[in-house]
Amino acid sequence: MSSPEVVVHPDTDTTASDAADRLITALAAAQAARGAASVVLTGGGVGIAMLREVASSPRRDTVDWGAVEVFWGDERFVPAGDAERNDAQAREALLDALPLDPARVHPMPPSDAPEEAGGGDPDLAADVYAKTLSSAAARLGGDAIPAFDVLLAGCGPEGHVLSVFPDSPAVHATAAGVVAVRDCPKPPPTRVSLTLAAARHAREVWLVATGEGKAEVIARAHAGAAETDVPIAGLRGTERTLWLLDEAAAGDLT
Numbered sequence: 001m002s003s004p005e006v007v008v009h010p011d012t013d014t015t016a017s018d019a020a021d022r023l024i025t026a027l028a029a030a031q032a033a034r035g036a037a038s039v040v041l042t043g044g045g046v047g048i049a050m051l052r053e054v055a056s057s058p059r060r061d062t063v064d065w066g067a068v069e070v071f072w073g074d075e076r077f078v079p080a081g082d083a084e085r086n087d088a089q090a091r092e093a094l095l096d097a098l099p100l101d102p103a104r105v106h107p108m109p110p111s112d113a114p115e116e117a118g119g120g121d122p123d124l125a126a127d128v129y130a131k132t133l134s135s136a137a138a139r140l141g142g143d144a145i146p147a148f149d150v151l152l153a154g155c156g157p158e159g160h161v162l163s164v165f166p167d168s169p170a171v172h173a174t175a176a177g178v179v180a181v182r183d184c185p186k187p188p189p190t191r192v193s194l195t196l197a198a199a200r201h202a203r204e205v206w207l208v209a210t211g212e213g214k215a216e217v218i219a220r221a222h223a224g225a226a227e228t229d230v231p232i233a234g235l236r237g238t239e240r241t242l243w244l245l246d247e248a249a250a251g252d253l254t
């Protein structure tokens with residue numbers, strides 16, 4: 001597992017635009033090296049802002065988007081198309097503008113999906129997504145969880161990443177898999193999330209975080225807090241862990 005490399009930018013806009021630039025470079029490089037590329041998207045303000053930056057980048061078409069596999073690290077368990085869904089926000093910010101292959105875009109099940117597709121029950125949705133991941137792993141490398149090229153994550157002021165919150169059932173779920181999250185402190189309360197152990201299958205994990213509200217937990221994670229207290233601390237890539245921060249979020253790092 002890699003240790004975090006920290007890159008500090010002046011503000012949220014420059015953080016989002018650097019993250020976008022790096023994502024384009026990383027996906028194009030993965031395609032050159034392996035023919036395929038995969039990315040795990042996140043919700044949250046800066047996660048969606050960076051997708052808008054990819055959409056408007058002059059370098060956008062250096063990636064063969066039709067060959068990119070798109071996943072989500074967590075999702076709000078609400079109906080398809082609901083504006084609260086991370087996938088709906090990502091489609092609006094970027095995905096609808098790209099020539100993606102729909103068969104390679106893997107949203108987590110919405111709450112109103114048919115039962116066999118994971119609707120109605122977040123535990124069922126988690127099981128369905130675990131199957132999606134294991135069949136993708138057969139194509140992309142990996143066992144039950146693919147070796148994603150880049151996993152993007154935001155974080156909360158209490159240290160959550162994905163929908164894995166401090167001292168919650170999800171942070172105590174140590175197996176690499178997908179879990180239902182109930183009573184989530186950040187609304188909406190019902191979600192589906194990769195576990196930290198699943199996220200650690202990614203080659204590169206990028207934490208993109210801005211604002212002084214994140215400074216304290218980022219410093220605690222950097223100083224070696226337990227992942228059960230500060231889940232950010234447990235988010236690592238097999239090859240690289242990159243923290244793309246602004247000055248405010250990095251303000252408590254020594």
Ligand SMILES: O=C(O)[C@H](O)[C@@H](O)[C@H](O)[C@H](O)COP(=O)(O)O
Nearest residue numbers: 043044045046154155156161162
């Ligand atoms: O569903 C979600 O809300 C996210 O996936 C969550 O993990 C988010 O990325 C962070 O809470 C950061 O959100 P902000 O960038 O809006 O602070």
